[in-house]
Amino acid sequence: MPLVSGHAVIAECTSRNLVAGAFNTTNLETTMGIVRAVERVGVPTFIQCAPTNAVLSGFEYIHDLVSRRLADCEVPVALHLDHGKSIRAVEDALAARFTSIMIDASEEPYEENVATSARARELCGPDIALEAELGSIGGKEDEVGADLADATDPAQVAAFVDAVGCDMLAVSVGNVHGHAPDARIDFARLEEVRRESPVPLVIHGGSGLPAEQLARLHEFGVVKVNVASDLRNAMIRTFGEAWVANPDEVSLIRVSTHAVAAVADVVERRIRMFNPSAK
Numbered sequence: 001m002p003l004v005s006g007h008a009v010i011a012e013c014t015s016r017n018l019v020a021g022a023f024n025t026t027n028l029e030t031t032m033g034i035v036r037a038v039e040r041v042g043v044p045t046f047i048q049c050a051p052t053n054a055v056l057s058g059f060e061y062i063h064d065l066v067s068r069r070l071a072d073c074e075v076p077v078a079l080h081l082d083h084g085k086s087i088r089a090v091e092d093a094l095a096a097r098f099t100s101i102m103i104d105a106s107e108e109p110y111e112e113n114v115a116t117s118a119r120a121r122e123l124c125g126p127d128i129a130l131e132a133e134l135g136s137i138g139g140k141e142d143e144v145g146a147d148l149a150d151a152t153d154p155a156q157v158a159a160f161v162d163a164v165g166c167d168m169l170a171v172s173v174g175n176v177h178g179h180a181p182d183a184r185i186d187f188a189r190l191e192e193v194r195r196e197s198p199v200p201l202v203i204h205g206g207s208g209l210p211a212e213q214l215a216r217l218h219e220f221g222v223v224k225v226n227v228a229s230d231l232r233n234a235m236i237r238t239f240g241e242a243w244v245a246n247p248d249e250v251s252l253i254r255v256s257t258h259a260v261a262a263v264a265d266v267v268e269r270r271i272r273m274f275n276p277s278a279k
């Protein structure tokens with residue numbers, strides 16, 4: 001089917017009490033692996049791409065390869081801009097026909113975060129789903145980002161969502177970008193945030209979190225969990241192991257095929273962790 005709007009993924013996940021994975025892609029093989037897993041599990045999903053992920057290709061290229069692969073996929077998938085840190089990035093992703101957008105002005109002071117995020121809302125209009133971020137998530141994404149976390153303040157949540165008009169809220173509640181084996185969700189804070197938020201929540205930094213924490217997120221108003229490092233590492237490891245096994249290896253297609261399978265396995269495991277009730 002064609003790409004669906006982020007609204008459709010949110011609506012179906014909310015009504016079926018599911019959590020959508022949001023998996024970053026950079027290239028053909030990663031996209032193939034993600035969609036293979038989505039077809040196995042049947043849970044609506046976001047495929048996402050941050051500006052830093054598209055340095056080699058650009059957003060148009062990512063749009064074309066994702067939508068081409070989805071043409072014969074029966075599961076709803078939205079194409080989402082991850083960490084749009086400027087209005088320019090939002091405009092570029094909309095021009096490339098992304099169907100869901102994240103504006104991340106979370107490192108700006110509160111009032112500027114509101115103003116920039118509200119401008120993104122205007123640009124998205126009613127048809128494109130908008131995610132905004134309140135509080136700053138620690139760690140790095142493609143070596144870019146805040147090192148230090150700034151936890152989401154529950155007292156700011158309702159007013160922020162109301163002023164911006166976002167459809168999802170990314171929160172900082174102990175989650176950290178990148179390989180962060182010590183990261184843990186602060187469920188008490190997540191519960192306070194959820195009580196204040198009129199919209200579903202987004203957890204970034206899905207790679208570092210333990211399975212038993214990921215399996216509880218659906219009880220806390222979370223609709224979307226981002227995962228990037230785990231699948232990237234699966235792909236890079238496959239190529240590394242192939243070279244170690246045979247430094248004269250020249251069958252790129254054989255190694256690429258193994259890499260697609262490795263990504264699919266990681267993505268499937270993550271979707272099942274978020275959704276213990278999935279088929």
Ligand code: 13P
Nearest residue numbers: 178204205207226228229
């Ligand atoms: P991880 O790399 O920790 O999975 O985080 C990805 C992410 O949150 C992208 O926005």
